[in-house]
Amino acid sequence: MSKHLNLTLHVWRQKNAKCDGKFVEYPAADISPDMSFLEMLDVVNEGLIRKGEEPITFDHDCREGICGQCGMVINGRPHGPKERTTTCQLHMRSFKDGDSITLEPWRAEAFPVLKDLMVDRGAFDRIIASGGFISAPTGSPQDANALPIPKENADLAMDAAACIGCAACVAACPNASAMLFVSAKISQLALLPQGQPERYIRVRDMVAQMDAEEFGTCTNHGECETACPKGIKMENIARMNRDFIKASLTYRPATGGGGVG
Amino acid sequence: MELNSRIPDGPIEKKWDKHKFDLKLVNPANKRKYKVLVVGSGLAGGAAAASLAELGYEVECFCYQDSPRRAHSIAAQGGINAAKNYHNDGDSVRRLFYDTVKGGDFRAREANVHRLAEVSNNIIDQCVAQGVPFAREYGGLLDNRSFGGAQVSRTFYARGQTGQQLLLGAYQALERQIGLGTVKMFSRHEMQELIVVDGVAKGIVTRDMVTGEIKSHLADAVCLATGGYGNTMYLATYAKGCNGTAIWRAHKKGAAFANPCFTQIHPTCIPVTGDHQSKLTLMSESLRNDGRIWVPKKKEDCGKPASQIAEEDRDYYLERKYPSYGNLAPRDIASRAAKQVCDDGRGIGETGLGVYLDFEAAISRLGANKIEEKYGNLFEMYERITDDNPYKTPMRIFPATHYTMGGLWVDYNLMSTVPGLFVLGEANFSDHGANRLGASALMQGLADGYFVIPYTIGGYLAGIKPGTRIKADDPAVKAAEQTTSERVQKLFAINGKETPTHFHRELGKVMWEFCGMGRNEAGLKKALQRIPEIREEFWKNLRIPGSGDEVNQSLELAGRVADFLEIGELMCLDALERRESCGGHFREEWQTEEGEALRDDENFCHVAAWEHKGEGQAPVRHVEPLAFENVHLATRSYK
Numbered sequence: 001m002s003k004h005l006n007l008t009l010h011v012w013r014q015k016n017a018k019c020d021g022k023f024v025e026y027p028a029a030d031i032s033p034d035m036s037f038l039e040m041l042d043v044v045n046e047g048l049i050r051k052g053e054e055p056i057t058f059d060h061d062c063r064e065g066i067c068g069q070c071g072m073v074i075n076g077r078p079h080g081p082k083e084r085t086t087t088c089q090l091h092m093r094s095f096k097d098g099d100s101i102t103l104e105p106w107r108a109e110a111f112p113v114l115k116d117l118m119v120d121r122g123a124f125d126r127i128i129a130s131g132g133f134i135s136a137p138t139g140s141p142q143d144a145n146a147l148p149i150p151k152e153n154a155d156l157a158m159d160a161a162a163c164i165g166c167a168a169c170v171a172a173c174p175n176a177s178a179m180l181f182v183s184a185k186i187s188q189l190a191l192l193p194q195g196q197p198e199r200y201i202r203v204r205d206m207v208a209q210m211d212a213e214e215f216g217t218c219t220n221h222g223e224c225e226t227a228c229p230k231g232i233k234m235e236n237i238a239r240m241n242r243d244f245i246k247a248s249l250t251y252r253p254a255t256g257g258g259g260v261g
Numbered sequence: 262m263e264l265n266s267r268i269p270d271g272p273i274e275k276k277w278d279k280h281k282f283d284l285k286l287v288n289p290a291n292k293r294k295y296k297v298l299v300v301g302s303g304l305a306g307g308a309a310a311a312s313l314a315e316l317g318y319e320v321e322c323f324c325y326q327d328s329p330r331r332a333h334s335i336a337a338q339g340g341i342n343a344a345k346n347y348h349n350d351g352d353s354v355r356r357l358f359y360d361t362v363k364g365g366d367f368r369a370r371e372a373n374v375h376r377l378a379e380v381s382n383n384i385i386d387q388c389v390a391q392g393v394p395f396a397r398e399y400g401g402l403l404d405n406r407s408f409g410g411a412q413v414s415r416t417f418y419a420r421g422q423t424g425q426q427l428l429l430g431a432y433q434a435l436e437r438q439i440g441l442g443t444v445k446m447f448s449r450h451e452m453q454e455l456i457v458v459d460g461v462a463k464g465i466v467t468r469d470m471v472t473g474e475i476k477s478h479l480a481d482a483v484c485l486a487t488g489g490y491g492n493t494m495y496l497a498t499y500a501k502g503c504n505g506t507a508i509w510r511a512h513k514k515g516a517a518f519a520n521p522c523f524t525q526i527h528p529t530c531i532p533v534t535g536d537h538q539s540k541l542t543l544m545s546e547s548l549r550n551d552g553r554i555w556v557p558k559k560k561e562d563c564g565k566p567a568s569q570i571a572e573e574d575r576d577y578y579l580e581r582k583y584p585s586y587g588n589l590a591p592r593d594i595a596s597r598a599a600k601q602v603c604d605d606g607r608g609i610g611e612t613g614l615g616v617y618l619d620f621e622a623a624i625s626r627l628g629a630n631k632i633e634e635k636y637g638n639l640f641e642m643y644e645r646i647t648d649d650n651p652y653k654t655p656m657r658i659f660p661a662t663h664y665t666m667g668g669l670w671v672d673y674n675l676m677s678t679v680p681g682l683f684v685l686g687e688a689n690f691s692d693h694g695a696n697r698l699g700a701s702a703l704m705q706g707l708a709d710g711y712f713v714i715p716y717t718i719g720g721y722l723a724g725i726k727p728g729t730r731i732k733a734d735d736p737a738v739k740a741a742e743q744t745t746s747e748r749v750q751k752l753f754a755i756n757g758k759e760t761p762t763h764f765h766r767e768l769g770k771v772m773w774e775f776c777g778m779g780r781n782e783a784g785l786k787k788a789l790q791r792i793p794e795i796r797e798e799f800w801k802n803l804r805i806p807g808s809g810d811e812v813n814q815s816l817e818l819a820g821r822v823a824d825f826l827e828i829g830e831l832m833c834l835d836a837l838e839r840r841e842s843c844g845g846h847f848r849e850e851w852q853t854e855e856g857e858a859l860r861d862d863e864n865f866c867h868v869a870a871w872e873h874k875g876e877g878q879a880p881v882r883h884v885e886p887l888a889f890e891n892v893h894l895a896t897r898s899y900k
Contacts, residue, residue, distance in 0.1 A: 016811060034534040036646075042539055042762070049760045049815060054806045057814055059327060061500040064542045065642065066425055067331040082645075089645050114471055115812040122448070125328050129440035133433035134392045138312040138711045140383065141390035145347060148401025158394040158419060161426060165330055194392050 005031040005092060009044065010102045011056055017112045017120075023102070026056075033093035037080065038063060038070065040092055056103075057116040065089040065229065068164030071171070072117045073104040078168035078227045086166065086229045106167055108176035110213045121167050123213040124181060131205035132185040134194050153191050160188040162230045172227035175216030180224040182210050183240035184232045190243060200247035207244055262517060262872045264885040267672040268372040273358075273891050277376045280673070284720035292317030294727035296480040297718065298465055300452045300507050302329030304424075304703060305686025306486030307431035308710025314443035315434075316715055318722075321478055322435065323447045323467060325502055325817075330432045333488060333500040334706060337424025338545035338639065340408060340416035341703040343381040348405055352413040354378045360411055361701060362892040364591055365666070365694020366844035366860065368520070368868070371891055372673060373691045380712040381704050385417055387711055391430040395419050406547060407589065408699040416700045421545055421638045427703055431710070451817065452507045453748070454741040455483065455514045455682065456731075462511075462681035463731045466741045468749075470817060473810035475745050477738045479730050482718055485511060486685040486710065489665035491524060493825045493832065494777070495769020497662035498530060498543040504821040505828045508669050508688050516677040517870035517883065519670035519690035521828070522836035525697055525845050526778050527663030528595035531646055532615040541661040542646060544618070545639055546699045549588045551623035551632065552656070554579050554595070556607040556616050563609055567617055567655050578602055586899040593696040593845040593858075594899060596660035600778045601856060603659075610657050619655035660778060664702060666693040666845065667835075670870040670885075674717035675709060678870075683718060685709040690868065695844025749809045752819050757802030761818040764799045768792065768822070768829055776833050781849040785837040789830065796826040831871060831880060838882060841865040862894050 007028040014021025026048075031040050038060050045055035060070040065086040072087055074080035080090045095101065103117060111119040161184070169180035186203050189195030195202075218237055225234045269280040287295065295318050299310040302324040310322040324332060346352040357378040362369060385403075389395065395417050396404040405414040419426040438444040449470040456464040456477065464479035490505030491497045512518045529544045555575045557563055562570050578598055580587040590598070599616050602608065609615045624632050629652055633640070640651050647657070668690040675683045675691070686706040693701060731738065775788035799822065805815045841861035842851040851859040860866075868885040 032535055032537060035537045036539070039537045039539050043537060046760050046762060049804060049806055050758065052804065052806055055815060057812055061326055061331055061502045062333060062336045063501055063540045064336055064498075065645075066336050066422065067326070067333070067500060069326055069328075069331045084641075085645060089642070091646070091648070093648060118812065121327060125330070125436060125439075125446075125448075128330075128433060129436040131440075133437045134390070135437065136387070136390035136392075136434070137315040138308070138387060138434070138715065141386045144345070144385045144389040144395075145402050147389070149397055150401050151397045151399050154394050154397040154401075157392075158396075158426075161394050161419075161429065162422065164425075165328070188394065189392050192392050192394065194390060 003097065005033060005095060005097045007031060007095065007098070008100045010100065011116070012104045013056070013116055014113050016115055021113065031092050033091070035092045036063065036088060037074070037090040037092065038088050057118050059118045060088055063088040066164060068166040071106060071166045071168055073106065073171055075102050078106070078171040079229055084229055084231055106171035108170045108215070110176065110178070110215050111167065111170065123215070124165050124167060126213065127178070127182055127206055127209045128185065130209035131198070131202040134189060135198060136194070147193055149193060157188045157191040160184045160191070160232065160236055163232050164230055166229065168227045168229060169224035170215065172223040173216065174221055174223065175219060177218045177224070178210055178213070178215040179218040179237050179240065180228065180232055180234070182206055183236035186240045186243065187236040190239065199243065200250065203240060203243040204247045204251065262678060262883055264517070264670065264678070264870055264883055265672060266370065266885060267674060268370070269673065273371060273375045276372050277379055281716050284716055285723035287719050287723050289317060291727050293319055295319065295722045296321070296730065297482045297484060298323070298478055298480045299484045299486060300465065301332065301486035301488060301688070302432070302435065303332030303334035303486060303488060303686065304428055304431055304706030305710040306484070307332065307428065307435045308707050309484055309486060309685055309714045310444055311431060311434035311438050312711050312715045313718065314438035320438070320444045321447065321480070322444055323450045323452060325449065325451045325470065327448055329435055329446060329448065330429060332428060333503055334428045334703070335425045336500065337703055338421045338543065339547040340406065340418035340423045340700040341384065341427060342408070342415050342700040343385045343417060343704065344378055344415060345382055345385060347403060348414045350413045352415050356413065357381060357415065359892050361692070361698060362694070363897060364696055364698035366696050366858065366897055367694065367862070367866065367889060367894055368523070368843050368887065369692055369694030370887060371889060376713070377692050377705055377708050380708045383712055384704060384707045388427055388430050391434060393419065393426045393430045406550060408546060411698065418547070421547070421636065424703060427707065431707070453510065453745040455511045455679070456737055456741045457514045457679060458731055458735065458737045460515065460680065462679050464738070466745050468745065471812055473813070475742055477733060477742055479733065479738070481722055481725055481730060482681050482683060484683045484685055484714060485669065485688050487688050489668065489687040490828050491662045491665050493768065493829045494662040494772045495765050496533065496538060496541050496773070498527060498541050501540060504824065506821050506824045508684070509824040509828055511669065511677070511679065511682060513873050515679045515873070516682055517670040517872055518667070518831060519868050519870045520667035520835065521832045521871065522776065522839060522846050523666035523695050523844065524662060524832070525592060525664035525666060526596045526660045528592055528599055528660050529618060529658045530661035531643065532610055532612065532657055532659040542642070543661070543663060544643060544656065544658060546592070548618060548636060548639060551635070552588065552618040552620050553577055553622055554588055554616055554618055556602045556609060560606045563607060563613065567619070576602070576607070583899045590899045591696060591698060596778055597847060599660055615657040615659045617655040618658045620651060621655070624652065664697055666690065666695060666697055670868065674720060675714055676717070676721065681721065683714060685714060695846055748820065749816065752803065752816060752823070753805055753809065755800060755803045757804050759802050759804060761803065761805070761815055761822045764795060764803065765822045765825065767795050768826055771795070772829050772832070776836050779847055779849050780836050782837065785833050788833045789837070792826065792830045792833065799823065799826060834880070835869055835871065839865055839869060860896070866894070
């Protein structure tokens with residue numbers, strides 16, 4: 001067994017969206033390096049509950065790096081020090097005995113803090129609702145193999161589709177821009193033949209919603225790509241920008257329907 | 262209680278077609294006058310909410326996560342089955358049906374399984390139309406792989422993230438409807454009560470997990486798609502938030518609970534490292550296509566590194582015992598075989614509860630690049646958790662609770678014993694019998710949501726007069742709201758010393774030991790004595806800090822653990838009463854000389870559906886006999 005760790009946590013505590021928050025110090029004693037980061041917080045929380053204090057609130061669910069619900073800024077880095085790793089997949093072997101660890105929620109105008117390290121990311125859902133889909137109502141589409149898709153395109157689409165919507169990209173960006181998230185969905189659908197009919201209306205609508213949610217703009221810092229636990233690339237932003245310019249130049253308002261015969 | 266399965270007449274291939282025609286339709290102009298609640302936003306719930314809204318119904322959808330995109334369907338790695346026969350290897354609807362009935366060890370309803378196989382192909386078409394980026398071959402056509410318990414390549418996949426991609430497809434369809442205003446989404450809301458008037462489901466009570474507000478939602482029909490109750494075991498591959506609360510509270514309002522003891526223990530998960538463990542992580546079954554499972558032949562070799570154990574001293578026990586299926590044997594069989602070698606003292610790792618999953622042969626045959634292309638993300642995930650490199654040393658794996666085949670009883674229309682209450686996906690019991698085959702859960706969730714409920718719920722709603730929903734001042738509504746607030750107050754009032762997790766962990770230990778991979782009468786009786794004791798301690802010594810009118814994760818967990826403490830008891834009772842072994846339910850008293858499950862078709866070829874009789878009263882076991890007219894009852898053999 002490897003040696004257990006004794007750590008000091010500086011945790012952002014905030015009662016709700018209306019109250020001010022502050023950092024509070026907690027010891028995390030006798031932590032096994034095999035624990036995940038969230039299991040370390042579980043241990044701290046169990047101790048707090050037993051003392052009658054409120055445990056630290058943080059979002060989490062699958063704890064296997066795919067649902068995207070967890071995420072906090074650990075020592076200034078979204079999801080912590082390990083590349084391509086969500087908070088839940090970070091393990092305590094990445095820390096040393098005696099370390100001080102600062103924990104903060106995602107900081108962005110568009111993500112109000114609900115409590116402690118938990119924020120409201122509803123803006124992401126509203127961006128998807130504005131156009132992040134292919135309109136294919138449930139029914140009887142053609143056979144799946146009737147539309148061959150070059151493997152390269154399918155693979156690139158899958159690269160973009162791997163986004164888990166955790167919002168680390170926004171937290172990492174000095175402008176709190178959501179362009180990595182938005183462009184990943186736009187790229188995935190624009191790379192596939194099924195996504196072509198709505199390609200340009202989609203990019204217009206999603207960018208408009210992104211702006212309405214008060215995310216910042218991209219100034220090519222690249223922090224998003226570094227913070228992304230799923231390796232989503234900035235090339236998606238380039239694709240989105242190209243499509244957005246084309247969409248803006250070629251936009252015509254929709255014409256009315258044909259009427260009833 | 263009457264269990265009428267409402268299976269249509271006629272030959273099995275024609276039942277669903279005939280039934281779809283026989284179901285009454287709702288006039289298109291009337292659809293918007295009906296409101297349907299969908300609880301849960303995973304594959305079943307997300308697909309149902311989107312599809313029902315597309316048809317024109319007014320839909321409200323609820324999830325406990327911060328967004329419908331988080332539902333735990335997202336974590337499914339391996340794939341989804343469909344009978345496309347794209348590979349010309351002998352697949353067909355009939356064969357998928359046959360494999361699923363046999364894989365379930367003859368404890369599923371034939372008619373439901375056949376319908377599942379029939380619509381499997383529509384699912385793939387639908388998902389491709391939505392832009393799900395399934396894996397493709399260089400010619401641009403869809404790629405397939407084979408999966409546990411099948412001898413054809415019928416599994417469609419998107420790298421190791423098939424569940425994620427299918428869920429995002431359903432989520433995007435759902436968000437589209439939310440954007441159009443046809444679905445109202447309630448994230449961070451947890452269902453607390455089912456509202457029942459004159460025996461008919463009329464709505465639900467929810468708690469807003471941000472403000473603590475307790476509110477009723479009234480409708481013409483309610484769909485529960487809230488997943489399985491496997492977290493009763495505490496350590497499981499489920500997300501931490503997965504719970505049995507919605508189905509359990511519906512059960513207490515009259516919905517029969519079918520086959521609660523049918524749980525799936527998945528053979529390939531990362532072993533436990535210590536008491537701090539909060540969940541277990543699955544390694545996709547697809548790894549068994551190329552990985553070979555083994556333990557040392559000699560106990561004294563167990564402490565040595567794998568590389569120092571000579572080839573002839575390794576026991577590839579699945580290949581030895583099941584030569585025709587080998588490492589691809591169904592999950593229940595592979596899990597039990599792992600338990601047997603560990604019980605035999607030949608388990609590996611610090612705890613002795615582990616077996617090797619070795620890629621050395623595949624890497625030398627195909628090259629590390631090919632293996633990386635197929636399983637790269639899984640290998641990375643394994644290394645992140647264990648700090649071991651599976652390209653160099655074999656993975657260590659052990660079985661863990663993964664899925665519940667049991668759930669609320671439903672008829673052919675997916676309606677429970679409470680009229681107006683429909684149950685979809687893992688939350689119902691219907692299609693997997695006593696063991697689920699790999700890549701069948703995604704298929705069932707989407708089948709129920711996209712292609713079954715849109716038809717069957719119409720048949721139900723057509724029989725209700727539009728505009729007859731109950732009003733908010735109905736006594737049943739007030740009573741359900743009051744029950745909810747009283748429960749919250751009662752939990753705070755205990756003011757004891759222990760955390761909700763403490764009791765959950767205690768329950769989990771009992772469940773895993775006595776109602777896990779091996780069960781026997783003495784153990785189950787012990788569990789049935791121990792669980793009420795833990796429950797009593799819970800209600801005496803629980804502590805929840807904070808208040809109920811804000812975010813309070815301890816309160817949320819306490820409510821769920823209170824239900825697990827009751828569900829666990831019913832699981833053990835059902836396991837005790839099912840005096841046979843079948844699929845994942847292995848009663849040690851019923852086994853062949855070779856240690857295989859021994860069914861008792863004479864006495865137990867049925868679904869056991871439990872009726873709640875009130876607090877402190879013993880539940881009553883009802884029986885729905887199963888008829889096997891197309892796949893004849895036989896002992897499963899994977900040898």
